[in-house]
Amino acid sequence: MKNLAIIFSVICTQLWNAQNVYLSKVEKTIDNKDKFFYKKAESINDAVYLGIIEVQGFSKDDGTVFSLIYKKAKEIGANTFELKPFENIDGTPQPFNPANYKIALYYTPKEKLTVQNADMYVFASSEKDQKININKKDYVLSPRSFLKLRIVPGEVYTISTKKLLGSTIKVQPKTGDDNLYFQISPLKVKPDNTGTGGLNLKSGDIVGLEKSFAEFLSMIYKEDKQ
Numbered sequence: 001m002k003n004l005a006i007i008f009s010v011i012c013t014q015l016w017n018a019q020n021v022y023l024s025k026v027e028k029t030i031d032n033k034d035k036f037f038y039k040k041a042e043s044i045n046d047a048v049y050l051g052i053i054e055v056q057g058f059s060k061d062d063g064t065v066f067s068l069i070y071k072k073a074k075e076i077g078a079n080t081f082e083l084k085p086f087e088n089i090d091g092t093p094q095p096f097n098p099a100n101y102k103i104a105l106y107y108t109p110k111e112k113l114t115v116q117n118a119d120m121y122v123f124a125s126s127e128k129d130q131k132i133n134i135n136k137k138d139y140v141l142s143p144r145s146f147l148k149l150r151i152v153p154g155e156v157y158t159i160s161t162k163k164l165l166g167s168t169i170k171v172q173p174k175t176g177d178d179n180l181y182f183q184i185s186p187l188k189v190k191p192d193n194t195g196t197g198g199l200n201l202k203s204g205d206i207v208g209l210e211k212s213f214a215e216f217l218s219m220i221y222k223e224d225k226q
Contacts, residue, residue: 005086005149009193014024017153019055019056019057019059019064019065019068020056020057020060021053021054021056021065022053022056022057022066022072023026023051023053023072023073023075023076024051024052024053024102025049025051025052026050026051026076028048028049028050028051028076029050029075029077029213030048030050030076030077030078030107031077031078032077032078032107034079034176035143036075036079036211036212037070037074037078037079037080037081037212037215037216038079038080038081038113038212038215039080039081039082039110039215039218039219040080040081040082040104040108041078041113041114041125042106042166044108044112044114045113046079046112047080047106047107047108047112048106048108049104049105049106050077050078050105050106050107050110051076051078051104051105052084052102052103052104052105053069053073053081053102053103053105054100054101054102054103055069055100055101055102055103056099056100057099057100058098058099058174060126060127061104061219062126062216063160063213064222066212066213066216066217069081069103069216070212071106072212076105076132076154077107078105078106079105079106079108080105080106080108080109081103081104081105081106081216081219082106082219083096083101083102083103083219083220084103084104085101085102086100086101086102087157088202093212093224096220098144098220101220103219108163111154117175117176117179118150118151118152118153118176118177118178118179119148119149119151119179119180120147120148120149120150120151120157120173120174120179120180120181120182121146121147121148121179121180121181121182121209121214121218122134122139122141122146122147122149122159122182122184123141123145123181123182123183123184123209123217123218123221124141124143124146124183124184124186124221125131125143125184125216126144126146127143128143129141129142129143130161130184131161131162132159132160132161132162132184133158133159133160133161133162134149134157134158134159134160135157135158136158138162139183140225141224142224144220144221144222145221145222145223146217146218146221146222146223146224147222147223147224147226148225150194151173151176151180153171153173153174153175153176154172154173154174155172155173155218156170156171157170157172157173158170158173159171159182159206161184161205161206165192167205167206168206169182169206170182170223177210179214180208181208181209181210181211182206182207182208182209183206183207183209183214183215183217184205184206184207185205185206185207
């Protein structure tokens with residue numbers, strides 16, 4: 001009986017994490033070889049609307065979800081995207097649901113893409129609270145949230161996970177032409193491969209993110225305005 005309960009629990013977990021990413025609407029396709037996939041700025045009015053991707057089912061693996069979305073978007077030539085909220089009966093947007101959402105796809109000419117605002121984004125992991133320190137100021141990031149901080153070109157920024165086995169990095173943006181994107185990963189425990197039978201512990205890594213993936217996270221995570 002106990003084994004049946006365990007099997008049922010595993011099946012439920014797999015179903016909960018099952019992800020279905022598909023093109024629910026294709027308005028048109030464009031022969032476009034752009035590799036980037038950026039969030040569409042609200043100020044852009046002449047982007048070409050291509051279709052809709054729908055995501056059904058929750059997953060903690062945001063990297064895999066983004067990869068599936070990216071592949072579908074490139075099938076019709078999209079290089080920009082925006083969240084398309086579900087609407088209530090009165091036409092007002094529903095709150096974002098990470099287990100079911102829609103993304104509108106566009107083609108935007110490169111010359112229409114807006115210049116970045118020299119901000120630094122620091123994303124939490126998708127699993128648990130994470131303490132970090134940026135230039136001697138403490139923050140606590142809740143799961144699936146991010147900080148957005150204005151950066152000054154030439155200034156040094158020290159980001160630390162504040163733990164004995166954690167990470168510390170220093171960055172010094174030279175210009176204000178682009179944003180910086182980082183994600184804090186949670187505690188990692190893995191077998192020790194030295195043959196001693198122990199465990200390797202690492203309390204937190206700081207990972208630089210590629211712009212396309214970071215802009216996707218900024219859409220599905222909540223900004224924490226501390």
